[in-house]
Amino acid sequence: xxTRAPAAEPTVTLRPELAAxxxxxxxxxxxVLVFAGSAVFWLVAGSLMALLAAIKMHTPGFLTSxxxxxxxxxxxxHLNMTIFGWASMAGIAVLLxxxxxxxxxxxxxxxxxxxxxxxxxxxxxxGLVEISIGHGTSVEWIEIPLFWALGFAAVFAVVMxxxxxxxxxxxVVHVYVSQWYLFGAVLWFPFLYLMANVxxxxxxxxxxxxxxxxxxxxxxxxxxxxxxxGLATIYYLIPKVIGAPIHSYHLSILGFWSLALFYNWxxxxxLIGGPLPAWLVTVGIVGSVMxxxxxxxxGINHHMTMVGHFHRLKDSPTLRFVxxxxxxxxxxxxxxxxxxxxxxxxxxxxxxxxxxxxxxxVYAFFSMVMFGALYYMLPRLTGREWGSARLIKLHFWASAxxxxxxxxxxxxxxxVQGLHMNNPDLPFLSIVSGTIPYLWGRTAAGVLMTVxxxxxxxxxxxxxQPRHATEQATxxxxxxxxxxxxx
Amino acid sequence: xxxxxxxxxxxxxxFALSAVGALVWAIxxxxxxxxxxxxxxxxxxxxxxxxxxxxFPGTARRGEG
Amino acid sequence: MNRAVWLYLxxxxxxxxxxxxxxxxxxxxxxGLLPIKDDLGVERPQRPDGGVLAGRAEYIGLGCLYCHSQxxxxxxxxxxxxxxxxSRRTVARDYIWDVPPVMGTMRTGPDLANIxxxxxSPAWHLLHLFRPRLTSSGSTMPEYPFLFESQRxxxxxxxxxxxxxxxxxxxxxxxxxxxxARDLVTYxxxxxxxxxxxxxx
Numbered sequence: 001x002x003t004r005a006p007a008a009e010p011t012v013t014l015r016p017e018l019a020a021x022x023x024x025x026x027x028x029x030x031x032v033l034v035f036a037g038s039a040v041f042w043l044v045a046g047s048l049m050a051l052l053a054a055i056k057m058h059t060p061g062f063l064t065s066x067x068x069x070x071x072x073x074x075x076x077x078h079l080n081m082t083i084f085g086w087a088s089m090a091g092i093a094v095l096l097x098x099x100x101x102x103x104x105x106x107x108x109x110x111x112x113x114x115x116x117x118x119x120x121x122x123x124x125x126x127g128l129v130e131i132s133i134g135h136g137t138s139v140e141w142i143e144i145p146l147f148w149a150l151g152f153a154a155v156f157a158v159v160m161x162x163x164x165x166x167x168x169x170x171x172v173v174h175v176y177v178s179q180w181y182l183f184g185a186v187l188w189f190p191f192l193y194l195m196a197n198v199x200x201x202x203x204x205x206x207x208x209x210x211x212x213x214x215x216x217x218x219x220x221x222x223x224x225x226x227x228x229x230g231l232a233t234i235y236y237l238i239p240k241v242i243g244a245p246i247h248s249y250h251l252s253i254l255g256f257w258s259l260a261l262f263y264n265w266x267x268x269x270x271l272i273g274g275p276l277p278a279w280l281v282t283v284g285i286v287g288s289v290m291x292x293x294x295x296x297x298x299g300i301n302h303h304m305t306m307v308g309h310f311h312r313l314k315d316s317p318t319l320r321f322v323x324x325x326x327x328x329x330x331x332x333x334x335x336x337x338x339x340x341x342x343x344x345x346x347x348x349x350x351x352x353x354x355x356x357x358x359x360x361x362v363y364a365f366f367s368m369v370m371f372g373a374l375y376y377m378l379p380r381l382t383g384r385e386w387g388s389a390r391l392i393k394l395h396f397w398a399s400a401x402x403x404x405x406x407x408x409x410x411x412x413x414x415x416v417q418g419l420h421m422n423n424p425d426l427p428f429l430s431i432v433s434g435t436i437p438y439l440w441g442r443t444a445a446g447v448l449m450t451v452x453x454x455x456x457x458x459x460x461x462x463x464x465q466p467r468h469a470t471e472q473a474t475x476x477x478x479x480x481x482x483x484x485x486x487x
Numbered sequence: 488x489x490x491x492x493x494x495x496x497x498x499x500x501x502f503a504l505s506a507v508g509a510l511v512w513a514i515x516x517x518x519x520x521x522x523x524x525x526x527x528x529x530x531x532x533x534x535x536x537x538x539x540x541x542x543f544p545g546t547a548r549r550g551e552g
Numbered sequence: 553m554n555r556a557v558w559l560y561l562x563x564x565x566x567x568x569x570x571x572x573x574x575x576x577x578x579x580x581x582x583x584g585l586l587p588i589k590d591d592l593g594v595e596r597p598q599r600p601d602g603g604v605l606a607g608r609a610e611y612i613g614l615g616c617l618y619c620h621s622q623x624x625x626x627x628x629x630x631x632x633x634x635x636x637x638x639s640r641r642t643v644a645r646d647y648i649w650d651v652p653p654v655m656g657t658m659r660t661g662p663d664l665a666n667i668x669x670x671x672x673s674p675a676w677h678l679l680h681l682f683r684p685r686l687t688s689s690g691s692t693m694p695e696y697p698f699l700f701e702s703q704r705x706x707x708x709x710x711x712x713x714x715x716x717x718x719x720x721x722x723x724x725x726x727x728x729x730x731x732x733a734r735d736l737v738t739y740x741x742x743x744x745x746x747x748x749x750x751x752x753x
Contacts, residue, residue, distance in 0.1 A: 015532060015533045016533075017531040017532050017533030017534070018533035018534070020533075021531075021533060021534070056694060057660070057692060058692065060684070060691070060692045060693060060694045060695070061694070061695065064694045064695045064696075064697065065697050065698070066698075067698040070614060070615070070694060070696070070698075071615070071618070071619070071694050072614045072615020072616055072617075072618050072619070073614070073615050075615060075618045076615060076618070101529075102529070134613035134614065135613065136612070136613065136615060137612065137652070138611075138612040138613075138615060138616075138617050138652070138654055139652050140657065172528055174524060174525045174528040175513070176525065176528055176529060177525075180509075183509075188502055192498075195498065199491060199494075200652055201652075203651060204491065205491050205652070206647070206648065206649070206650055206651040206652065206653070207585075207644060207647035207648045207649075207650050207651075207653055208644040208647050208653065209491045209492065210650075210651070210652045210653055211647070211652075211653050211655050212492065212495070213491060213495060214652070216495055216499075236529060239526070239529060239530075240529060240534070240540055240541075241539060241540055241541040242539055243530075243534075243535075243536055243537050243538045243539045243540065244536060244537070245523075245526035245527050245529075245530070245536060246526045249523070249525050249526040257506060257510055260502075260503075260506035261503050261506055261507075264499050264502055264503065265499060270657060271655075273623075273625040273626065273629045273630065274623045274625070274642075274655060275623060275641075275642050275643050275644045275646065275647065275655075276644070277492075277644075280492070312539060315539070315541075315542050315543060315546065316539070316541040316542060316543070317541070317543055318541045319541060342629070346629055346630050349630075349657075350621055350656075350657065350658055350659035351658075351659065354657065354658075355658075375541075376541060385544045385545075386544045387544070388544070389543040389544050389545050389546070392543065392544075393543075421630070421631065421635075421659065422630050422631045423631065424631040424634035424635045428635070428662050429688060429689065429690040429691060430690070432660070432661075432690060432691065432692055433690045436692075
């Protein structure tokens with residue numbers, strides 16, 4: 001039962017469950033908003049860097065006189081801005097909130113976490129400056145020099161502590177499947193990050209050993225960091241938004257455990273045909289192909305959960321983004337498994353095909369899921385409503401069409417590039433010329449995606465403004481507001 | 488074969504074993520029983536099964552069950 | 553705290569201790585992978601000297617690997633050998649001095665593992681770095697003007713001035729490589745894995 005407050009007073013009695021959940025959301029506010037707001041900043045900055053890199057690939061004379069803008073530095077700056085800026089910070093924002101929700105425990109030591117957000121931003125900015133002035137390491141995904149990388153490691157430690165604390169204080173008996181995935185991300189990945197940085201930049205490895213360590217680590221950024229966060233989010237938000245539980249919980253558990261067992265082994269598929277011991281490469285291929293099991297499991301589960309509820313895609317911003325992301329996960333993972341087969345890899349290795357595949361994973365899957373999560377979280381953390389449904393839809397279509405336009409042409413162009421490269425009668429420079437139209441297509445796609453990101457940034461800014469006393473959300477996207485009557 | 492390969496192999500195996508170990512723990516704790524309850528653990532009386540919890544801003548959702 | 557937490561902490565501690573053990577292992581313990589001697593008794597691959605290392609640092613700082621690979625695939629896998637990118641596939645031994653290796657994952661530009669053997673001319677490399685389309689029509693490689701300096705011609709042309717096929721870009725001025733450009737070219741010309749090794753035909 002509920003009480004309706006007298007009209008003159010904006011007090012309310014919520015159902016105890018809603019009040020408890022709102023209390024938990026409120027406890028997350030400062031740290032999550034710091035990480036989320038920073039993430040969106042890096043998204044916009046990273047998109048501009050992306051455009052710069054994309055243009056330089058088909059118009060090489062563009063902005064070449066200033067050394068910090070040379071392509072070989074812009075490209076890693078873009079990667080680190082989007083992976084460690086946008087993706088990781090959004091991921092941390094979401095995993096902190098999600099774990100608080102799942103444990104039904106308040107987020108602990110918020111001030112320390114806020115400080116962590118600041119430290120992360122400083123370390124990233126410094127690392128990006130280092131790359132721009134020529135101190136980048138040219139070790140892919142670990143371009144930021146060791147000193148600043150340790151800053152990330154320190155923040156990881158705080159995030160780990162917060163996660164374990166909440167888990168220890170949990171008020172639920174059952175450990176929901178999302179929590180398993182998040183443990184994979186939060187407890188394993190930071191250690192791998194530290195290990196890879198120290199092994200490679202500390203000089204303990206060289207030659208092919210360093211290369212194998214590099215790609216074992218880099219693939220784990222996807223397999224043990226981004227993928228688990230993304231899947232955990234999908235497993236929570238789809239049921240929550242549609243109001244129906246996961247179709248087969250058995251399948252979801254199977255999906256997690258098979259991912260935990262196989263994904264870690266896949267890294268050396270980045271070096272097929274390279275100077276590694278053959279058994280090491282084969283292990284990578286086997287691990288990659290075995291990933292069919294968790295991927296198909298997850299795909300079936302998401303689809304069956306959505307059956308009967310697809311019409312809700314019209315009504316819910318979060319659902320659109322999250323379902324798009326979930327479907328993309330299946331596509332990119334199947335593509336990944338196939339791409340690791342030697343016969344396919346012989347064509348696509350070293351081509352633009354690989355870049356298209358990478359963006360399908362990090363953008364079409366992970367980023368779209370993060371967008372969905374942020375659209376769900378921010379009203380509940382700030383007590384405000386999103387400024388414009390129309391702008392949200394614009395963001396969705398710009399991103400969805402943008403990544404489709406990105407992936408399609410670049411995949412075709414990359415495949416053709418690979419076929420031509422394996423034909424020794426074709427001069428190399430003619431192959432380069434052949435890729436130019438596809439690279440223009442990628443730039444056009446990037447412009448569309450950047451428009452979407454600017455729209456999203458604008459919407460987020462609106463949420464982060466200080467609230468006026470007279471402001472009332474008219475119809476929230478699900479947030480219980482003062483004055484509302486509860487059923 | 489560089490010792491680093493053995494370290495990486497060891498880490499990867501340790502992670503796989505810890506995954507198995509956590510699975511054993513989960514089974515022992517009864518996490519694999521009452522699956523239906525597990526799937527429903529994210530719902531409660533405030534946001535029960537059957538109640539959607541997201542909508543575009545400005546759309547009428549009040550009273551929907 | 554409950555047992556799951558202890559389980560995870562235990563695993564982490566085990567892994568951490570193995571990592572600490574690694575700190576004691578000397579940096580260059582690549583058991584079984586040492587240079588071999590070629591017919592003239594020269595060690596291959598050669599330990600790089602200061603000039604090559606300085607050039608390698610430029611290669612890394614400028615991010616050349618984002619467009620260029622340095623690994624030659626075997627004959628039955630792609631057309632690397634047929635394209636003349638090497639006389640044999642590259643093997644682990646070729647990279648033992650590379651800290652870190654720059655094998656690369658993109659071939660926006662050609663593979664460079666043997667560019668020193670394929671293109672030994674310093675003048676070509678300098679011109680190519682200054683303005684790639686002068687040597688390679690249709691290339692999408694960017695220009696590196698900041699590796700060069702313009703000098704007014706006083707009495708006579710400096711010996712190291714770049715020689716342009718269509719004449720100088722600017723009348724009365726010549727383009728001269730900086731030490732950075734020279735180092736980078738030294739490194740590029742050192743890239744040569746054509747020495748035979750027992751593990752590759």
